[in-house]
Amino acid sequence: MAQAVESDVETGDLKREWLRSGKSRRNISLLLVAPLFIYVLVTFMLPIGLVLYRSVENSELAQALPLTATELSQWRPATPGDLPPDTVFATFSRELADAERHDVAELARRLNYEISGLRTIVMSTARKIRSIKTEPADEDARQMLIEIDPHWNEPTYWHAMKRAAPHYTPYYLLAALDLRHADDGTIVRAPEDQRTFVDILLRTLRISAIVTLVALLLGFPYANLMATSGKRFALFLMIAVMLPFWTSLLARTSAWIVMLQKEGLINTFLGYVGLIDRPLELIFNTTGLYIVMVHMMLPFMVLPIFATMKGIPPHFMRASASLGAHPMRGFLHVYLPMTLPGVGAGALLTFIVTAGYYITPSLVASARDQMIGYFIAFFIDKTINWGMASALGIMLLVCVAAIYMIAARTVGVRQLAGLR
Known part of the structure; x- marks a missing residue:
């Protein structure tokens, strides 16, 4: 009986020693492949992750006009033909006047992807607003922007800005598939002359x-x-x-x-x-x-x-x-x-x-x-x-x-x- 117990103890010791040696070998193997894993992570996985991020990153409007971006995100038009409320016009005009020129240029470039020509409208509006010495009241901001450029009275341009307001957007991925967001939020095919x-x-x-x-x-x-x-x-x-x-x-x-x-x-x-x-x-x-x-x-x-x-x-x-x-x-x-x-x-x-x-x-x-x-x-x-x-x-x-x-x-x- 004692010999059987002693044999079981020896068997258990051998098993633990075998498991310990196997774990040591696995750790050594992991250390040997660690440089290769790090290399693949840095040169392959990380660039793919960055490419995926850049395909949905959309920070131009939020960085240049943060309050305007917030208000446009909260705006819920009843119909595609609705214009945003006066507060959006007022916030937009104030922030556009105070924004950094580089941020405005980046914003205008981003909005031009939505509607061709919107870059010129934004840059021109920013220059004219900065030349105005007095800040208009909230109820007068709408009329001021429309006088500067009549395009601000068209809902299509505000819907384009609303689509550009979130920090992340499917715009680029949809465009790569010849799709786009309509003003009512649905996904539709791009116009035939833009399907490339x-x-x-x-x-x-x-x-x-x-x-x-x-x-x-x-x-x-x-x-x-x-x-x-x-x-x-x-x-x-x-x-x-x-x-x-x-x-x-x-x-x-x-x-x-x-x-x-x-x-x-x-x-x-x-x-x-x-x-x-x-x-x-x-x-x-x-x-x-x-x-x-x-x-x-x-x-x-x-x-x-x-x-x-x-x-x-x-x-x-x-x-x-x-x-x-x-x-x-x-x-x-x-x-x-x-x-x-x-x-x-x-x-x-x-x-x-x-x-x-x-x-x-x-x-x-x-x-x-x-x-x-x-x-x-x-x-x-x-x-x-x-x-x-x-x-x-x-x-x-x-x-x-x-x-x-x-x-x-x-x-x-x-x-x-x-x-x-």
């Missing part, structure tokens, strides 16, 4: 899909040739496919412009051999975009497929042939299914990278072929509209994430990662 962003997104996805398909058709036999060739020829093919990674993206794009232009190498050669009578339009159009983009994306397709093919034992095809299978049947039923992890990884990587490209399409494509990256850069660099740029970025991110999830459920995450 959904078409741009669909164009981006279409271009990415076509580039991915063409890269797959070219990259699969190229990767197979690399996997089945001798070492020297395979090395030559590897250098050829890796060469684009060793040169600047701008240099590669500029070289293609030189080659594809009317007096370029390709048109000159085709004319020399008599295949064409006049130069072909190969650049600054859809054709040039696809040619250059496929060349840029080909390594992203070839390398994952090649890595998968190198891991396929060559005797599998010989075994299928020895069993009487036709080479085409052996390829379709034995070899091709085993390359699908590489195909899935390469296609997804190519699609995602293509969808986010900016420099190459902006240089070689026409105006009607620009992808969404061009417009994100436009809103950041030209109009300083971070909210719209962030909303377009979020829209692209959601589409890419949805495509990834569909591919993961269809093919599998491990297969997309190139794992068995």
